[in-house]
Amino acid sequence: MYLDKTSIVIVDDHSIVIEGLKSLLDESHLNVLGHFTSGKEACNFIEKESPDLVLLDINLPDVSGIDLCRTIKAVAPETKVLVLSNHNERNIILQTLQNGANGYMLKNVSKQALLHGIELVMAGEIHFCGEIRDIISRPTKYELGDTPHLTKREKQILQMVADGKTTQEIASQLNVSPLTIETHRRNLHHKFKVKNVAELIMMATKHRLL
Template identity: 35%
Template structure:
């Protein structure tokens, strides 16, 4: 099995070296490079050919969120994983908007880092339980006194059934179709059909767009 190639971007040398040391003995991961800011990370992608770029948020020249957006636009096969000390709603939601495949807090453990790298390198999302409530709140519209009234009927999310909202929430938490099927005791085909129906009902291109819509509604 090929190793997951990882580029680490953080303006603190101790964080970069710490991650390198932490993952050095892992057969499934290879640290292919380091960068001190988001701009340097972008410049090193063609040379290092990473599968995943781990990005701090607060960096000089180009922030992690800005770098994640650029990676999503310029490198379709490279995934951005935000690695931050900030358990902050705005940062988390901005990371989703930027196209980042996941978000980890810096107080996490080695096992969760490995799980996140595996998930995002396979094309899935990863957001740990400690912050997934942000997405649940956004997707269900529980923000600043918003209620399920007729005033929300124009929202694309209002067209979704309760089961579809449940599945969308689980997608936002980082689960793939197989995992959702197992948790809800459904077939993978049924989950796939629900996902297709969500896109058809809301007339958006993908579930990431749905999450972005929920984020915008949360801000309004």
């Protein structure tokens, strides 16, 4: 299985949730390095251990999970962050993604859906459960603006970026130089007025281009 040997840290303010997640992950032969109910303690551990993935709740007693996500990305840039929360407010979802989250799922997802989400995030994709995808794909007219005009090649590269492919992988598949792909990616960021891949995918989803 792809997830074998994936190291995970769980951060949630409810011990019973942690116990349930740990049991589920243990059954799936995943390596739970640690689990925490406070953000500060979790962040210190994550900075030291650099786990592959953090399952992060938004509600924590000492810090917002939204802010903690940004901090985790600063101290452990290679660590993926998958938010697992009961919050389905659109502004919270968007703020978390802007702070570097690699995915957002609700706690009512099934075991299979959670494991699938973890697998996709670890494969480099930005993943949302179905309900979250529906929420972020229904922007107001003010937020949406005009749909950017994309060339055929830009649409192709946008889809490959959304699939989690790296610049090198895209260049190899399209038989062009990585510099050419980087130019297309910069153009996509400019056209969508975004700063990173998560925002790009989010905006492309809003415009129903993915």
